[in-house]
Amino acid sequence: MLEELREANSYITSKIKETDSVILEMEKFAQEQNVPIVTKEVAEYLKFMVKMNKSKNILEIGTAIGYSGTIMAKAVEEYGGHLTTIEIDEERFNQAKENFAKAKVDNVTLILGDGLEEIKKLQGEFDFIFIDAAKGKYKEFFEDSYKLLSKDGIIFIDNIMFRGYLYKEYPKRFKTIVRKLNEFIDYLYENYPGFTLLPFGDGIGLLQGKK
Template sequence: MLDELKNANEYIIDKIVETDSLILEMEAFALEYNVPIVTKEVAKYLEFLVSSHNFKNILEIGTAIGYSGTIMGKIAKKNGGKLTTIEIDETRYNQAFENFKKANLLDSVNLILGDGVEEVKKLNEKFDFIFIDASKGHYMEFFNDSFERLEENGIIFIDNIMFRGYLYKEYPKRFKTIVRRLDEFISYLYQNHDFVLLPFGDGIGLVKK
């Protein structure tokens, strides 16, 4: 079954033809410098979901180089809204700034340098879509703080929630705590929220308020 899912993902990725030069540039950079970004099939699903719901006010926890932020930011800007995105690493923050500049998004992006655990608590606005892709060990905290800031009928998109497949296969002992926390987090979401877990990419969790 796992091999079938892997083969399906590979088939989907082979079918995706990207034409946006900036997106291609960021994908090449991420591959060369081992920067974690969403996989191609997840990127397309993210774009489809955000566009289909016409989300305007978007929060992203974990900017990296601005890859997913550029995808969401373009839609938010088109809809007359904005993207607020938080990055803890200063080098990545600066790289994201340059990519948002290339995408002509600086006027509709609030790029914050800081720890998402602390910065989310400082936000005094509501969001209709929230994308979480940061430190896996803090997913529960990111979720709880951002859920308070989610509009009714809003959606939280949690990427990499199955953490390299380590939740269901053998994993290095150094990841024991992260795996346990993510497993507990998934159980919590199923028991307490309108939640669905999708097994493509590295696992996607969706919560609707």
């Protein structure tokens, strides 16, 4: 979470009263087992965006245990929306499978594999693409999934400002990833006029519409 907004984000989070037992269970599990999932306010925003966009065909790269996936799938199920989500880690893939079943969402296609390879096998267009996997590969995920974006579709990239390390002092071990994310943001601003950066959660990158 970006340092300056931490208090505001905590306040917003305190106002969100989740009642869904499966979602609450996933939040507890993620906290106890250190599984990185979207923050509550980002989850709220994702839900808002897919509903506003009336997303019919969502692609997620980075399922983890299926937390954001369940939230998006539930948000669009009333009008026949569908989620395709890709996870590279087999243990998380299995946890996600179990969680989707517990949450009774059946509008989900869960794929086990490397997003970079699996995206290339996908058919059709997606009107909402959520990128939330290995940050060092964000540009590749973006390039490949952009090819599948519908004309007015949205790409939503989480953690793009990487805990604020892009503009403040960061631990040396993050040097490469910080450089890559900075270059990626410059690349997006230079080449994609619809791109915008939002300073909440860990930083959200948004792109609407295809060139």
